[in-house]
Amino acid sequence: MSEEIRIGVYVCHCGKNIAAVVDTSAVADFASSLNDVVVARENTYCCAETGQAQIRDDIKEHNLNRVVVASCSPKLHEPTFRRTVTEAGLNPYLMEMVNIREHCSWVHMREREAATKKAMDLVRMGVAKARLLQPLSDREVPTTKNALVIGGGIAGLQAAIDIANAGHRVYLLEKAPTLGGKVAQLSGVSSGYQSPECLLIPRMTEAMTHPNIEVFTNAEVESVDGYIGNFKVKIIKHPRYVKESCILCSECSAVCPVEVANEFNAGMDFRKAVYLPFDQAAPSTYVIDMDNCTRCGLCVESCPVDAIDMEEGEGEFELEVGSIIVATGFESFDPQNKPKYSYSQFKNVITSLQLERMLDPEGPTDGKPLRPSDGREPAKIAFIQCVGSREEDGNQYCSKICCMSTIKQAKTLKTLFPEADITVYYRDIRIPRREFEDMYRKVREAGVLFVRGEIKEVSETEDSNLLISVYSDTLNDLIVQDVEMVVLAVGLEHCRDGELIKGIVKIPTSPDGFFMEAHPKLKPIDTVIDGVYLAGACLSPKDIPESVTQASGAAAKVCGLFSKDRLKLDGLISKVDTDTCIGCGICIKQCPFHAIMEDEIEGEKKARVVEAACKGCGVCAGACPTGAIEALSFTTEQLHAQIDAALEENSGEKIIAFCCNWCSYAGADFAGVSRLQYPSNVRIIRTMCSGRLSKDIILYAFEKGAGMVLVSGCHPPGDCHYVSGNYRCEERVNSLMKSLPKKGIDPKRLRLEWISAAEGVVFQRVTKEMANQLKDLKG
Amino acid sequence: MTKTGIFLCVCPSITSAIDIEKTAKSIELADTVVYSHRYLCSQRGLRFLDDCVEKEKLGRIFIVACSEDIHRHVFERAFLSKIPDIEYIDIGKMKNEKDLMDLIEERLKEDRGKTIEKEIMTRDVLVIGGGVGGVQAALDIAEEGYKVYVVESSLSVGGVMAQLDKTFPTMDCSICILGPKLVDAGKHPIIELITNADIKSITGRAGDFNVEVEIKPRYVDMGKCNGCSACVEVCPVILPNEWDMNLKSRKCIYVMFAQSVPLRYTIDKEKCIECELCKKVCKLDAINLKEEPKRRTLNVGAIVLSTGTQTFDASRKEQYGYGRVKNVVTNMEFERIICASGPTGGELLRPDGKHIKKVAFIQCVGSRDLHFHEYCSFYCCMASIKEGRLVMEHEQGAEVWIFYNDLRAFGKGFEELYVRSEREGMKFIKGLPGEIRENPVTESPIVVFEDPKSGRHSEIEFDMVVLAVALEPSEQNARLAEMLDLETDAHGFFKELDSTSMPLETSNRGVFLAGTCQGPKDIPETVAQASGAAAKVCTLFSQINRTINKF
Numbered sequence A: 001m002s003e004e005i006r007i008g009v010y011v012c013h014c015g016k017n018i019a020a021v022v023d024t025s026a027v028a029d030f031a032s033s034l035n036d037v038v039v040a041r042e043n044t045y046c047c048a049e050t051g052q053a054q055i056r057d058d059i060k061e062h063n064l065n066r067v068v069v070a071s072c073s074p075k076l077h078e079p080t081f082r083r084t085v086t087e088a089g090l091n092p093y094l095m096e097m098v099n100i101r102e103h104c105s106w107v108h109m110r111e112r113e114a115a116t117k118k119a120m121d122l123v124r125m126g127v128a129k130a131r132l133l134q135p136l137s138d139r140e141v142p143t144t145k146n147a148l149v150i151g152g153g154i155a156g157l158q159a160a161i162d163i164a165n166a167g168h169r170v171y172l173l174e175k176a177p178t179l180g181g182k183v184a185q186l187s188g189v190s191s192g193y194q195s196p197e198c199l200l201i202p203r204m205t206e207a208m209t210h211p212n213i214e215v216f217t218n219a220e221v222e223s224v225d226g227y228i229g230n231f232k233v234k235i236i237k238h239p240r241y242v243k244e245s246c247i248l249c250s251e252c253s254a255v256c257p258v259e260v261a262n263e264f265n266a267g268m269d270f271r272k273a274v275y276l277p278f279d280q281a282a283p284s285t286y287v288i289d290m291d292n293c294t295r296c297g298l299c300v301e302s303c304p305v306d307a308i309d310m311e312e313g314e315g316e317f318e319l320e321v322g323s324i325i326v327a328t329g330f331e332s333f334d335p336q337n338k339p340k341y342s343y344s345q346f347k348n349v350i351t352s353l354q355l356e357r358m359l360d361p362e363g364p365t366d367g368k369p370l371r372p373s374d375g376r377e378p379a380k381i382a383f384i385q386c387v388g389s390r391e392e393d394g395n396q397y398c399s400k401i402c403c404m405s406t407i408k409q410a411k412t413l414k415t416l417f418p419e420a421d422i423t424v425y426y427r428d429i430r431i432p433r434r435e436f437e438d439m440y441r442k443v444r445e446a447g448v449l450f451v452r453g454e455i456k457e458v459s460e461t462e463d464s465n466l467l468i469s470v471y472s473d474t475l476n477d478l479i480v481q482d483v484e485m486v487v488l489a490v491g492l493e494h495c496r497d498g499e500l501i502k503g504i505v506k507i508p509t510s511p512d513g514f515f516m517e518a519h520p521k522l523k524p525i526d527t528v529i530d531g532v533y534l535a536g537a538c539l540s541p542k543d544i545p546e547s548v549t550q551a552s553g554a555a556a557k558v559c560g561l562f563s564k565d566r567l568k569l570d571g572l573i574s575k576v577d578t579d580t581c582i583g584c585g586i587c588i589k590q591c592p593f594h595a596i597m598e599d600e601i602e603g604e605k606k607a608r609v610v611e612a613a614c615k616g617c618g619v620c621a622g623a624c625p626t627g628a629i630e631a632l633s634f635t636t637e638q639l640h641a642q643i644d645a646a647l648e649e650n651s652g653e654k655i656i657a658f659c660c661n662w663c664s665y666a667g668a669d670f671a672g673v674s675r676l677q678y679p680s681n682v683r684i685i686r687t688m689c690s691g692r693l694s695k696d697i698i699l700y701a702f703e704k705g706a707g708m709v710l711v712s713g714c715h716p717p718g719d720c721h722y723v724s725g726n727y728r729c730e731e732r733v734n735s736l737m738k739s740l741p742k743k744g745i746d747p748k749r750l751r752l753e754w755i756s757a758a759e760g761v762v763f764q765r766v767t768k769e770m771a772n773q774l775k776d777l778k779g
Numbered sequence B: 001m002t003k004t005g006i007f008l009c010v011c012p013s014i015t016s017a018i019d020i021e022k023t024a025k026s027i028e029l030a031d032t033v034v035y036s037h038r039y040l041c042s043q044r045g046l047r048f049l050d051d052c053v054e055k056e057k058l059g060r061i062f063i064v065a066c067s068e069d070i071h072r073h074v075f076e077r078a079f080l081s082k083i084p085d086i087e088y089i090d091i092g093k094m095k096n097e098k099d100l101m102d103l104i105e106e107r108l109k110e111d112r113g114k115t116i117e118k119e120i121m122t123r124d125v126l127v128i129g130g131g132v133g134g135v136q137a138a139l140d141i142a143e144e145g146y147k148v149y150v151v152e153s154s155l156s157v158g159g160v161m162a163q164l165d166k167t168f169p170t171m172d173c174s175i176c177i178l179g180p181k182l183v184d185a186g187k188h189p190i191i192e193l194i195t196n197a198d199i200k201s202i203t204g205r206a207g208d209f210n211v212e213v214e215i216k217p218r219y220v221d222m223g224k225c226n227g228c229s230a231c232v233e234v235c236p237v238i239l240p241n242e243w244d245m246n247l248k249s250r251k252c253i254y255v256m257f258a259q260s261v262p263l264r265y266t267i268d269k270e271k272c273i274e275c276e277l278c279k280k281v282c283k284l285d286a287i288n289l290k291e292e293p294k295r296r297t298l299n300v301g302a303i304v305l306s307t308g309t310q311t312f313d314a315s316r317k318e319q320y321g322y323g324r325v326k327n328v329v330t331n332m333e334f335e336r337i338i339c340a341s342g343p344t345g346g347e348l349l350r351p352d353g354k355h356i357k358k359v360a361f362i363q364c365v366g367s368r369d370l371h372f373h374e375y376c377s378f379y380c381c382m383a384s385i386k387e388g389r390l391v392m393e394h395e396q397g398a399e400v401w402i403f404y405n406d407l408r409a410f411g412k413g414f415e416e417l418y419v420r421s422e423r424e425g426m427k428f429i430k431g432l433p434g435e436i437r438e439n440p441v442t443e444s445p446i447v448v449f450e451d452p453k454s455g456r457h458s459e460i461e462f463d464m465v466v467l468a469v470a471l472e473p474s475e476q477n478a479r480l481a482e483m484l485d486l487e488t489d490a491h492g493f494f495k496e497l498d499s500t501s502m503p504l505e506t507s508n509r510g511v512f513l514a515g516t517c518q519g520p521k522d523i524p525e526t527v528a529q530a531s532g533a534a535a536k537v538c539t540l541f542s543q544i545n546r547t548i549n550k551f
Ligand SMILES: Cc1cc2nc3c(=O)[nH]c(=O)nc-3n(C[C@H](O)[C@H](O)[C@H](O)COP(=O)(O)OP(=O)(O)OC[C@H]3O[C@@H](n4cnc5c(N)ncnc54)[C@H](O)[C@@H]3O)c2cc1C
Pocket: A150, A151, A152, A153, A154, A155, A156, A173, A174, A175, A176, A179, A180, A181, A182, A183, A186, A188, A189, A190, A219, A220, A221, A327, A328, A329, A330, A331, A332, A352, A353, A356, A401, A404, A405, A408, A495, A497, A498, A500, A501, A535, A536, A537, A538, A542, A543, A544, A545, A547, B500
């Protein structure tokens, strides 16, 4: 192409975020010295209206045909600046971002000079790539206006109802035999005027009867394929063994000989193998727990309406949906993991969830909490807060709801047993709801004692009473108290069943195991996967109001998506050069999405990309032996140009880090956001997937003199955004590793690491180690 | 003659003065059958209802149960096609049995040929308040395809978040993440920002509100001004800049802040000396000192309230000496001091030029205090940790002390940030100080407190003391509440329909809540709630032309 390249470079101060560390005017000067750069400017905030206007004006005035913005992470503002250049008539893909904030000023805060030098390198790399950028066009695809909601707790219910009310079809999928989630087990919520039944049951009924909602209980997601607007979901519905004609007469459970600990009552009583999870369960149909059923057949005989079918098989369904909401909730912390609380060792140590069940008029003790050891009313009760939360060696986070739930429970206990001594051992009282502050005062006025301290041990006395040893920092002493019952305010943990979803839907998780939102402030409901949203406690511990609020928020996102008939997908796909394609079919085998077909052109086999199905990972480009297939915007030529630019000076001292867009690049961003300082000789090159890298590209970096090369991607097995790109990358790196000595390259200079979006610390550690190693290697 | 069925719900959680079961037995009326059932609203209950309707060939039903807002539509959806005549009686509103009986009898006598009316709806939306909550709601609603007006009383959208430096827990730069959102809203083809404006009156109801808006004059023509700032240079009047908490100055013709949306100049007419220098220098002839207020009437189908909060006046807590002791500032002022775009260009300096190396943060100023606000303001513990970290980042070796009551770090990533800060040397002192005094020589504040470890009286001098002040409902809430026939809670925040399960809805079917105007919260919760409000607008509008029973 003979088009004259005219590049504009914009170096952002980001207030002082960048300018306090990087000498931005020196960087801008440097940029203007580069070939093809027509203008180079600094700007306090490139993303502000004036900053964007400057770019637009320059494009028109200076006839720019490429724009480089050196500012924050493209994960934050690539869409912003793409739009900016589009408004000035440029193709959005002719804009390249250079990350001098997360990857430079925030991680080299005390090295002004090195940071400035690095910023210059990064700008040189960006300009080198920009020269080779080509205009791309977005794809348009139709949207399927059905939604899938995974998880039928209060959050999933709310999301499903809102979407259904907006006129769209919703599939609501619940793993358990009934809708309701954890709220069904609560005895009171106390904020507001409603009891849990009042807020849950009508929603369950509504979901069951709503013409736009189809409920699948006892069901699981088997696989999810496709992309925003066009997901294909396979679900499996496990048999219930009892048909809808069930009239709830309970004859079957009366004759069933099998008794199983009742999970609904937190294991405090028994249910039969054929059972109704709870009175108001929806669907209101009995269910057989086949894991425990002996197939004796007594229930079949007892049923007056022949509703039991022991031979019912699994159902498999394929759903086409445009959007998915994940609302898989939480699990309660199991205090057996913390021996100091002696849970399950001593009978009178119970969890807050067990107390919830005992406080329920329909619970195992008819609403009167009794000591499990002797069924007596306890006269001295202690609550222990933060069990399984705020720990150094366990869950670090605060579970948010347990202080509130204790206050609520203490209040109810005080009403039931006005004479009882109630003490709460806490670290901080954290109340996330306004109304509870008042209740907190009132329970103290009613005589509930709040003692700040750290629990050392819970032991038992002969009469099954308990001794609590607490270290009080106000008294600077150990106190020992004798009580009759201990309630452990257990924390909330991420849902292990959610793990499955994580693997299937590919939503990254935070170090605490909960799902990670796309951006904690701007996009607290979105995930990094377009069209997939989060609701409720699967994101972090949340109370009911916050869960339903977020669920409605997720519904809004879905409604927004469904308000259009077609939606745009980006133009980042791959493209085959049929002249050089030898029809070997390797790309067809490696493409994780079956997006490449075999074609015949003039009698020769050639690869052809199915554009709507291509996700742009570039795994094919990394695999192609002749370089005939290219990942647009991440072409070999562009990657080479970036490597060249990065290594133009002092190549031997530099570490080239190839980072995949979703995990390791985001991990490096997170290191920046957390201000984790690491060596300034790292040069990051972004690709969509680690599977984009070919052996040749890695070798190219060594040929050009790189001191070290880091290849990093998402953790196997499940984190890769493109199913198996990380494995392809691993195969190639391993094979290259073997051949490096032959080429006279020390294999120690190449490293492969899996770094997730939340592992800023790992990115810091790895780069530090590599920098030290590089020093050692150089002697 | 059609039979009427009266169904009373005997839900164990109904707290009512009435013995429902007994009442059910005592009702004896012609052509009626009376039933009682536990959890009528459950699937089981509906099935029971259905059976009774079939068996007794009921032509009309009365549901006597709790909270109509939440339950009515459950029954309507299930039975409206079979029985167009569903009466709902909210037992919670009945004082005694007689009340209930009278109402039933009265309704029974009523003419049953009710008109079924079509609801007419305008599908435009009004968002009142353009903070991050209002802007997010506007963007989401516009995405759903509805036209949105955002009425903002100040000169720019952005709210409190625009004034912050960094935001917890991730420490991103506040304006960097907010700015583009504001720009998006400003440019959106179906969002119209009406800034510098006041709501004068609101009449009508869901689907058809009429709103009178007064747009105050800016004395600069919004259509002509392009934000070039030539006028600012010539303006001779120098005034304290409220945006920077009066720590910096501005001219009489000004923009609120650099990233203002819309980025248009405004003349502070009260202070203007009418020298007309700006008028002379403006090449676009945008200045009009005679501009008059304008009125507009908007017709909208739904309203989202997102008027945010104001901060507590720290001088009311006298013992902390705000306004009296030098170098005692509020956290909002501190955000500006530490902000790159703030008065000291991001350097940590006191007004007297001294570097700030030792800072104390005092929590719960105005919050959790029976003299002022009993509630917790939620954001301030984390805001102080955030600001403390910024101090430590700015000045190596700086000391940060946080005096607190309970350290409330309960959102995602909050506890982690707290623990990390403590590990990195931030000092946390349990217990609030009794008093703050000034050292007349150094002009530094002295914090007087009881050392929780030793129990002894202690005094420590700091370079600066930062008061973490409460968030209070905006004073204008009461006026808006009156116009919309809404309730506010004891503190003046807008009241949601039910604080646990319907936090977005209000007692007015067409009005929804987003952000801190409903109660203090942080940015993530505000943003999530704003999106939630957008969903409610969408569901309201999709019921357009739904036939409803008109009573
Ligand atoms: C002891 C205790 C007391 C509490 N007290 C209060 C209180 O007083 N007030 C208050 O506001 N909150 C309280 N809470 C918190 C409240 O329970 C939560 O806010 C609420 O349950 C969150 O709802 P959810 O829908 O997000 O999750 P859940 O209720 O956990 O629902 C998630 C649902 O998803 C299903 N699921 C999980 N994985 C899958 C999968 N892979 N496929 C399909 N389905 C799946 C689960 O079976 C479950 O039904 C309390 C919690 C506890 C433990």
